[in-house]
Amino acid sequence: MLKNKVSHCQMQALCLRELSRVFAVVSALLLLVCQHAWADDDWKVLGLQSINDEQSGGLFIERLYWQGDHVDQLFYRCPEQLTVYPIHSCDKAALSFEYAGQKFQVAGKTRFDWSDKHWMADVKLSDANVYFKLDSADPQVLMNLDKVNPLMLVERFVGLPEWARSIGMEFSGLVTHHLLSGQSSTQEASFSGLDFEYSTDIIVAGLGGTISAELDQSGQQMIYQITLNQGEMLFDQLYVNFVAYPVSIRGQLAGLFTDEITFSTAVNNRQSLQSAVTGVIRQDELIIRKVDIKVPDSHHFNQQILASVLRIYGFGQTEMSGGFSLSAAFDPAGVLTEWQLLLDDYYLLNDRRKLQADAMTGVVNWGAQQPVEHSQMRWQQLVLAGMPVNQSQVEFIYLADQFALNGIHEFPVFDGSIQLRDFTADGLLSDAVDLSLKATIAPISLRLITEKLGWPEMSGSISGDIPGLVKRGQVIEFLGGLNLAVFQGQMKVDNLSMERLFGVAPVIAADISFSGFDLAQLTETFGFGRITGLLSGEVNGLRITNWKTDRLDARVYTVKTKGVKQTISQRAIDNISSLGGIKGAISNTFLRFFDDFRYQKIKLSCVLHNSVCQIGGLKNQGNQFVIVEGGGIPKINIVGFVRSINWEEFIDRLLNANYGN
Structure with missing residues (x-):
């Protein structure tokens, strides 16, 4: 090629x-x-x-x-x-x-x-x-x-x-x-209808424009200027329609008809591109020495040039505005030694990838071997995987395939923050990336998080420590446990891994245990009907594929605690009974005059495999099991009669039950 x-x-x-x-x-x-x-x-x-x-x-x-x-x-x-x-x-x-x-x-x-x-x-x-x-x-x-x-x-x-x-x-x-x-x-000679195809790498069709050139055979030099305003071109993965995006090309060749030709070329578009490339040609080898690209209008440049490339890599329908520039230098053998990226009031949005950057300004410096100046970026708002990082800035060092934050950084997220005490990445250019991360999550409102993600609104907050993690290929694995504070209790996530998190059919796997969840806060979050008490449990072998759960082994149960009431409202009993295969003990009796009932214990389990949940609870006998065991007078029990439940149907009923009525 x-x-x-x-x-x-x-x-x-x-x-x-x-x-x-x-x-x-x-x-x-x-x-x-x-x-x-x-x-x-x-x-x-x-x-x-x-x-x-x-x-x-x-x-x-x-x-x-x-x-x-x-x-x-x-x-x-x-x-x-x-x-x-x-x-x-x-x-x-x-x-x-x-x-x-x-x-x-x-x-x-x-x-x-x-x-x-x-x-x-x-x-x-x-x-x-x-x-x-x-x-x-x-x-x-x-x-x-x-x-x-x-x-x-x-x-x-x-x-x-x-x-x-x-x-x-x-x-x-x-x-x-x-x-x-x-x-x-x-x-100012004109040309048109230039057609050429070399496999699928280089295709030009109907190319046209004007050309001016001066060739000095004795001095072995040529100066040329080309204007392209007709036709289209596909160069590897880059597509350009020159009718919509005309360019002018100015260049100079020296040492023609020798073993080494030096060249310098500038490619410009009046609205959104200024670029220059220098290098040498030795027989059949092209060696780049320096590249400078300036894009003052990234909206226009993206529409005409970048969009076709971004679409190939799964970032179609990306919007951008503002300006950026890129410069790169190479050694005598044509190996990249350093580059610098400058952003000027840059804006980017990709709804599908849940990525956004508002008013981003700064510089990224990279060097292959020699130390480079620190990189700095600041923004009005940054959205990563749907999570907004409010106005802040970052300073880091980027050398070879190593990245490291320079000092402690705190990033405001919703009404809380994430503090990164240490973050380094080695092997960024390889398949196995080693990440070292130490972070603390200051309390962030669950209501704001779930609202942003389109989930049922939850009350309470999330906080805790994030241990180290490692990324190999498209798989991210957390080292140690992830400890979080939520619903006034504690949650620990072990063996957490994420594959293709921002790609096609992402997979998330983990083992989860929790204790001391405030059932009143949890049930009020979903409008399920009030249940009080403390809830504990574990979810082992959890796997979520393409944002749908396809495997788990889960158990949740209440833990009797001194000074904590254990009650369940009639509304909660009715909602549980409406899920199918479950029956409460209330019916049309005088018990309907009671708003709340005391219970002794609640337990529910599910082993999910092949879209079928094998459900259980207390006192499992045949197809019958107890979910809620009553306590006190009047005493009520909630009993299930179907042990095998279609998971999709069960979740649909759970999420779409008319809890408000």
């Missing part, structure tokens, strides 16, 4: 160089026809004959040597019976010759004044709209191309590589070539 990209760069110089050779050959032939210059040391003629008859006059040369090159079977004829001396003029002159195995013919006007050795020629290739204008008083050859593919001219004279022969285009413009200096140039 690299070899072909390099070849594309060299084609610009190759075409101009070979076209110059075409100019020189045709010019030399016309010169010989009109002027007896074969005494020059640069020229050698074999088989020279003069051809004259009653109808026309002409000249035949079997072989002509000129500056190390030669043509064969050269034949000049004027069909008109005109004066040869002292002035020869022919309005319908014809010249044919063979070169590089190909036969060529030109026709047009010629004029020669033998007295002052002044000659002129204005001719056209017989099989292409290519016009030449020459004057012995001016060493500059003019060649006008009208909707011609210049590569086909090069192919006829010197040949082209196989991949270049399929390039189609139309070129119109005036090209000049100086016979003495070897300089060629074209100004």
